[in-house]
Amino acid sequence: MxxxxxxxxxxxxxxxxxxxxxxxxxxxxxxxxxxxxxxxxxxxxxxxxNREELKATLDTRLLIDTEVQEMEGIAGLNIVLAPHSDQPDEEFTLGDVITHVSHEGPSDIERLAYVMNGFAPDKQ
Structure with missing residues (x-):
């Protein structure tokens, strides 16, 4: 061969x-x-x-994109959850975020939806 x-x-x-x-x-x-x-x-x-270089590029880009998206998501989640940081983790629920609706700018739940869909929310 x-x-x-x-x-x-x-x-x-x-x-x-x-x-x-x-x-x-x-x-x-x-x-x-x-x-x-x-x-x-x-x-x-x-x-x-060549094929190997294109495949390695794709693999690398997917890894980078995943890492970046995860970092942005965690940062965004921290921004959304910051007002609730005084609550112990075991007592915190998604309902806690939903009940606090801001009247100016996007609500926490809108920000959370944005984060969970792979985007970082505005830092307002």
């Missing part, structure tokens, strides 16, 4: 991690996440990506 080349090239992988894979109609290239279009050299580098 022939050996297969399975490796990640650092320059390709590093660029893939920072690639927004939507082609810009004006340049015909991908771009960096900050919006800068790729140079011709960067575009050529990304187009050399």
């Amino acid at each position: 022939p050996e297969t080349d399975s490796y990640l090239r650092a320059d390709v992988f590093t660029l893939l991690i920072d690639t927004d894979f939507r082609l810009h109609p004006d340049t015909g290239t991908f771009s960096h996440f900050d919006g800068r279009p790729f140079t011709d050299e960067e575009q050529a580098t990304v187009l050399r990506a």
Whole structure:
């Protein structure tokens, strides 16, 4: 059985991690996440990506997205639950959050729904 080349090239992988894979109609290239279009050299580098590099990029992005979403969710949950921090955990219920409705800005329950759907609430 022939050996297969399975490796990640650092320059390709590093660029893939920072690639927004939507082609810009004006340049015909991908771009960096900050919006800068790729140079011709960067575009050529990304187009050399092999299956293993693309799979590793996907795995890494999923891990990063999960970590970021979890951190934002925990931070958001802390903001929502802060007014109830004086209650012992075993006595705290979701009903405690629902009963305290703010008349200005989003209510705690709206903030909680936002957090549970994967977003961080506004810090008001």
